[in-house]
Amino acid sequence: MTAAVLGMPAAETPDPKPSCVDDPVCGQIWRWTRSEWFAEGSNYLVVKPLTILLILLLAFLLRYLLHRTINRLVRSTSESKIPAVLKPLRERIPTAAPDPEAIYPERRRQRAEAIGSVLRSMTTAVVFAIAALQILSELSFNLAPLLASAGIAGVALGFGAQTLVKDLIAGLFMLLEDQYGVGDVVDLGEATGVVESVGLRITTVRDARGVVWYIRNGEIIRVGNKSQGWAMVIVDMPIGFARTEEATAVLKTAAASVAVDPELAPELVEPPEVVGVEQITVDGAVIRTVAKTTAEGQLPVSRELRRRLAEALENSGITAGIAATRMFPRPAAPPEDPGTGQGGPT
Structure with a gap:
């Protein structure tokens, strides 16, 4: 006889337990919900x-922290006075230059921002690539074929875009090595002029005629930078057949006047020096004068030095002797007589 016939209350039927009840998460959810299907699908x-x-x-948190660190580094690099990251540039700045700590602020800013952009892109790619792999692993994807396919695709993409990769790598190393920057006068082969902008792929140069050149960094084989550190001014003055001692004394006096000029002295790293006779030509001797200047002061110092040397020679009368020599050149020596070995009649 059943409990209902005897008038006794029926016993409650226990809920079926899920097979994963021994699992901590599954067992806890089953105890909370008493739902077998929800507990078994809780994973x-x-x-x-x-x-x-x-x-x-x-x-996202890791990306935010890394980007914040990079931005702080870029900001401190752009605003501080020649930070440690620009040590190669600091070593090339002459100590005698006017306010060397304030040289090239725009150059430092662009260089720091370009490096910061690369670092931010690299950190974003690395962080989210690792996160994507972790998510796929949680979804029970087999990562071995995926990684193999990604490697093959990366190799194929590298071959297809090797020019772009070459430009980017060359631009990155150019920034890290501080080869040139905004405001530098550079010689890149066919293009020579002032650097207007520097990027990871393209460098923009404006030449003396105002033409803007866009050069891919991967195509730059050599770089001649005329603006880093100090520059050398070389002036060769012809003196004809005048006495070299007299001409040298005149040129030394003119060079010394440039060294004490209050407008030009800050641009001089070393005072001008008359080094002596550089060469002998058919028009006479040529005396060389050299001066070491800052990169920005090369042109004004060279122009003023040439002007003063030329005026000194003219005021001393040596220039008149050079003109007379050119107007009435000395007669050439007569050819030798084959029989006597002596020159012919003059």
């Missing part, structure tokens, strides 16, 4: 979504 309905959400949150 896909609760655990994996929460794990994926946690991975994404950690990835």
Whole structure:
């Protein structure tokens, strides 16, 4: 006889337990909900979504912290006075230059921002690539074929875009090695002029005629930078057949006047020096004068030095002797007589 016939209350039928009740998460959810299907699917309905959400949150947090660190580094590099990251540039700046700590602020800013942009892109790619692999692993994807396919695709993309990769790598090393920057006068082969902008792929140069050149960094084989550190001014003055001692004394006096000029002295790293006779030509001797200047002061110092040397020679009368020599050149020696070995009649 059943309990209902005897008038006794029926016993409650216990809920079926899920097969994963020994699992901590599954057992706890079953105890909370008493739902077998929800407890058995808790790994896909609760655990994996929460794990994926946690991975994404950690990835965004890590990216934010890394970007903040890079931005702070870029800002301090742009605003500080020649930071340690620009040590190669600091070593090339002459100590006698006017206010060397304030040279090339725009150059430092662009260089720092370009390097910062590369670092931010690299950190974003690395962080989210690792997060994507972790998410795929949580979704029970087999990562071995995926990684192999990604490697093959990367090799194929590298071959297809090797010119772009070459430009980017060359631009990155150019920035890291501080080869040139905004405001520098550079010789890049066919293009020579002032650098207007520097990027990872393209360098923009404006030449003396105002033409803007866009040069891919991967195509730059050699760089002649005329603006880093100090520059040398070389002036060769012809003196004809005048006495070299007299001409040298005149040129030394003129060169000394340039060294004490209050407008030009700050641009001089070393005072002008008359080094002596550089060469002998058919028009007479040529005396060389050299001066070491700052990169920015090369042109004004060279122009003023040439002007004063020429005026000194003219005021001393040596220039008149040079003109007379050119107007009435000395007669050439007569050819030798084959029989006597002596020159012919004059």
